[in-house]
Amino acid sequence: MASKNNTFEYGVETLTIGKALAIAKGDMQGVLNKEARKRITNSQQQVQEIVDNDRTVYGITTGFGILANAKISEEDTRTLQYKILQSHSVGVGDPIPTEVAKLMLITKMQALAQGYSGVQLETLERINWHIDNDVIPLVPEKGSVGASGDLAPLAHLFLPLIGLGEVFFRGHRYKSQEVLQQFKLAPIQLGPKEGLALINGTQFILAFAIKGVQRLHNCLEAADIIGAMSLEALTGTQAPFDARLHQLRPFAGTQLVAQRLRDMLHDSAIMQSHIDCGRVQDPYSLRCMPQVHGASRNAWLHLKELTEIELNAVTDNPIILTADDTISGGNFHGQPLALPLDYACVAAAEIGNIADRRCYLLLEGKWGLPMLLMKNVGLNSGFMIPQYTTAALVTENKTLCFPASADSIPTSLGQEDHVSMGSISGRKLNKVLDNLEYILAIELLSASQAIEFRHPLKSSAILEFAHDYVRRSVSFAEEDRIFADDINQIRNIIHDFSFVEAVNTYTSLAGVNLNKGYESFSI
Template sequence: MNTTFHYGTEHLTIGICLDIAAGKTKGIIGDDARAAIRNSRGYVEQIVHEHHPVYGINTGFGPLCDTRISEEDTCLLQSNILRSHSVGVGNPIPQEIAKIMMITKVHALAQGFSGVAPETLDRLIWHIDNDIIPFVPEKGSVGASGDLAPLSHLCLPLIGLGEVFEHGQRVASDTVLKKHNLQPLILGPKEGLALINGTQFILAFAVKAVQRLNDALNRADLIGAMSLEGLMGSARPFDARLHNIRPYKGTKYVAKRLATLLDHSEINTSHANCDRVQDPYSLRCMPQVHGASRNAWLHLKELTEIELNSVTDNPVIFSADDTISGGNFHGQPMALPLDYATVAAAELGNIADRRCYLMSEGRYGLPKLLVNDAGLNSGLMIPQYTTAALVTENKTLCFPASADSVPTSLGQEDHVSMGSISGRKLHTVIDNLEYIQAIELLYATQAMDFRRPLRSTEVIEACHALVREHVPHIQNDRVFADDIKQLHQIITDGSFLALADAVAAKNHINLSHDEFGIY
């Protein structure tokens, strides 16, 4: 364990959140946060005893907000809300996402505006620290009254209900609590509502998407540079002067990365005086296209970090006499950038598919379909069918979920964000993008083989060599699905980017900038 993070008082970044989920950082509640939590809890108890009508403390929920609840029933009300709102359906979300939900829920509640008991947060931290992860179904949230259904499932184990994953096995929560000599919690007034009213389902998907899309963007530049080398494209369009007169952050960053990756390449300098005037857009416009997706990523990162450090439940407790029933639970601030990022991810796949097609055409000195004996062999004809299918599937996922709203709760909740759907489908698009990038890597490496004995730069040659450790040069047809699977593995396990970063560092090549990191 390298470091410690203080819930409720320190600034949580995407990288720190992921480190807590990975067990690299330990999240704790310090004395200042614990005092604020106790004060907020005291305000709620005062409200109950003095019978001030406050939503969700001594009233019903949603359209039942005008129904008063007696003091003796305020605790039963809180456990009932977890039971009645646990209506999720579908497959379980990834355990890492569920763990991030717990981390972000603790951080929000530990700020001392929600009226929960310290013991409740301690139990959530116990789940995090011991990797005992609640079963959370993937579907059922409309992303506005908070992510009610998934958060209800997330918190059912606190009261001994629902299921959890322990050591990868799905077991009943009460069984696990007994095994660890723990009793189910008895929730006090406001606690059930505070636990399930928030955006942590949307937020958890956003946190992980920022990481995954950042990796995809970094790979896009690397693989795109390899494709450019295979096609003997020009590095002139990456000249900083060109991008300083249209200075989008993402565009300038991608142009600099591509120029750096190609600097002193034998392949690139070998055709400096060729007759080709300009390259197709999928090569020449990488800074503009990859860069636009970088800009979308920057927006998502910025808003995700704001959400990470926000209080998103309702009502918010400032004191016993000052409570506000507002709308901080509404997911629209995250739904819109998630939908924007979905388009950005899809476009990375779109332009990668174009480069695959370009490399298969038999232009610029490459053999048709990237094999010498095309005819008897189909070569790399059909993998581009797969990229075309994945690109089209991604296009169908680009309709923004946030553009729709279906009223719920008898009209009390008459505008909802659907941001939970935005978050889930962004990950589906990234799943497809990772396969598209694996296929472009297959094409780019094969194309570079036909430029031998010329060599590219240290970083690009290292990436080429890594591919060839797993996938040999294609001379005759074989089951290319096996090659795609191998390349998808080195993409998703991080080894492709890790190697590129290590070689760049060894050669004192700077391919990064803090603004485009996750810490």
């Protein structure tokens, strides 16, 4: 549990991606302060006033969706909230990762705590209890069309509030009621509008966007380091990374990557050894790293900026301004995130595409490297077959790049006639990132093998550290072995962020900030 002074105040402070991830990890604790509690209570009282005065307000005294014109009596309004969670719990497929479900809870807390949704304080306190105690609802991965809110996933997320559904707790899966009884807690009795407020919103899309931003950032950082190692192994030149060149086409992502490559290659003995070799130009996958990696950086930045807007948005419906002033609109529509998620999907796939090309270059037996990165080939296949895997993964990623947001299927008998499919965009991005981590692992495996053929010459201190860090997990290959084991070992240090974090820590201790001047490109 986070210390008391390391807290975030829901509904009052601005939530960032970094803070959301810190709360999910337990390094920060989300709380409801006095101001937020007052807002929440006032909003709930305004909803009750609407019910008491029998005003016709969508979702409070009427049915939902196509049933918006069906009037609901005062005595049935509470029953309606219970039924909406039941009826909308239609998700299918495997459960989403518990961290993503926890992020859904955290982001819903931020949206509801702003005091425009009419929920009870008790309801928000129970949601926060789930977060603080890591009692995480089971949410199926499929079933949201990304408009009218992420209805099915959010319904499953909040079934435990009323004693239904399932949760993950201490590594096991339980019926929600079992865990509530263990803590001597009773189900919440939902008030008017609460069921609708809980299931309206973009928190499923948003949670996957948060993870996508975090994971893509890690892959982009790793790709620059690994690409620089491949360049060194292939005795490529750093001339195309000259700052003067990139000032003439000043895309921020491109300039950042060029700067990072210059810093990582600084004082490399390998680079100096072939400065007059006469080679005119390197292949694009080496020479154009700033342009290609940089374009993906720009796409990442766009996704990050829009995700942080959504993190602090109110996305349910209707919005309660006062008892006399409510707005029924479409803030639940996922299109604002669906489009950048699809764009980021392409950006992630392209990092894998160019990495695969560098893997191929490392195998050709040119520029002083042995063919297939092994001296005794014929008897050994060397590193030929790992590149088959990158080729397969790159192609799979290409098939995942069709934009889900380009499709729409009408629902609710045409009342909800255009939907975003952003839930699919978010899940798809994270599938591409799964594959990208393996592609980068194979390039890192190959580059680490190749760069040893340049010994006794040394690369820069930063890249030598990166190579040594890899060698803690995987040794140089003198002959064939089960390379899947090596790939998985290296993928693990990419996936858990330890490779990038270790390199960044080393550079920081050495007084080098690879991202200096580009702080917006950090989380």
